[in-house]
Amino acid sequence: MFIIAGLGNPDEKYQGTRHNVGFDVVDRLAEKYQIAVDTKKHRALIGKGVIEGQKVLLVKPQTYMNLSGESIRSLVEYYKIDPEEELLVIYDDISLEVGQLRIRRKGSAGGHNGIKNIIANLGSSVFPRIKVGVGEKPKGYDLADYVLGKFSKEDRVLMEEGYDLACEASALIMQGAIDQAMNEYNQKKKE
Numbered sequence: 001m002f003i004i005a006g007l008g009n010p011d012e013k014y015q016g017t018r019h020n021v022g023f024d025v026v027d028r029l030a031e032k033y034q035i036a037v038d039t040k041k042h043r044a045l046i047g048k049g050v051i052e053g054q055k056v057l058l059v060k061p062q063t064y065m066n067l068s069g070e071s072i073r074s075l076v077e078y079y080k081i082d083p084e085e086e087l088l089v090i091y092d093d094i095s096l097e098v099g100q101l102r103i104r105r106k107g108s109a110g111g112h113n114g115i116k117n118i119i120a121n122l123g124s125s126v127f128p129r130i131k132v133g134v135g136e137k138p139k140g141y142d143l144a145d146y147v148l149g150k151f152s153k154e155d156r157v158l159m160e161e162g163y164d165l166a167c168e169a170s171a172l173i174m175q176g177a178i179d180q181a182m183n184e185y186n187q188k189k190k191e
Contacts, residue, residue, distance in 0.1 A: 001079050002051075002174050004029065005044075005059040007068050007091040007114040009148075018134035019065060019147040021092040021159070022114075025132065025166045026058050032167055042074040054174045068114040069121030076122065083127040088173055089118060090166060092147065096133025098155045099162030101185045103130050103169055105178060128173055132162050 006022030014020050030037045035049030037058050045060040057079065061071035076083055084105075091114055096102055106126040109116035119125045135155065137146040151159055165185055172181040 001055050001057055001081060002086050002088070003057045003059055003072075003075055003079065003081060004088045004090065004170055004174075005061065005068070005072055005075075007065055007089065008060060009064050010060075010062040014148065016150050017148050018092050018094075018151065021132045021134060021163075022090040023060050024159070025090045025130070025163050025170070026060050028163045029167050029170060030058055042078060043071040044075065046075075051174055052171045056174065065114040067117055069117035069119070072118050073121035083122055083124060087127045088170060089115070089127060089129045090170070091115065091129065091131060092134045093131035094134055094137055094143075094147065096131060096135075098133055098135040098151075099158035099160075099165075100133035101130055101162060101165055101169060102133075103173070103178065103182045103186055104128070128178055130166050130169055130173075132159075132166055134159075 006026035008020035008023030026037060030047055033049055033051050035047040035058055037045050037047035037060060039046050043061060043063050045062060047058045049056055059075060061068045063071050076087060081087060091112060105128055108125060109119055137143055169181045169185045
């Protein structure tokens with residue numbers, strides 16, 4: 001079993017915000033591979049299915065972003081998976097251009113509270129992740145207001161492309177080809 005967890009906030013008012021990019025990618029994967037993410041377990045919405053021949057659990061923690069690790073730890077323990085090999089976390093990143101991806105095997109939280117909580121709950125920062133760029137916070141903006149804001153029409157188009165790329169990268173990572181995924185997707189978009 002491979003777990004793909006997208007981070008976000010559960011309330012309807014957060015749909016389509018920068019901070020819910022992880023949920024949006026999981027929704028795109030669910031649609032592409034016809035997996036219903038509608039079962040409530042482990043403080044998350046989950047859906048079981050198959051992606052490229054691999055059993056997968058798509059996960060949208062319902063704990064709010066800052067407590068995402070509680071849900072993910074529960075799933076990791078229940079399914080007895082190795083986070084280094086069988087967990088993929090997808091989330092927003094303000095240090096990347098809109099729609100740009102950065103894939104890593106491990107790393108720090110980089111100021112992201114959802115990731116900080118996952119690292120604290122797992123006791124390790126070694127798990128694959130896909131960061132999806134939401135653009136840098138404009139000067140003078142409050143960070144919380146920015147990440148809880150919605151995309152412009154222009155940015156939404158770039159994000160849709162980013163979601164598709166994140167789905168492709170997720171499939172590669174699940175097949176054990178994280179190096180290939182990093183080589184293909186950790187590049188700035190060509191103008």
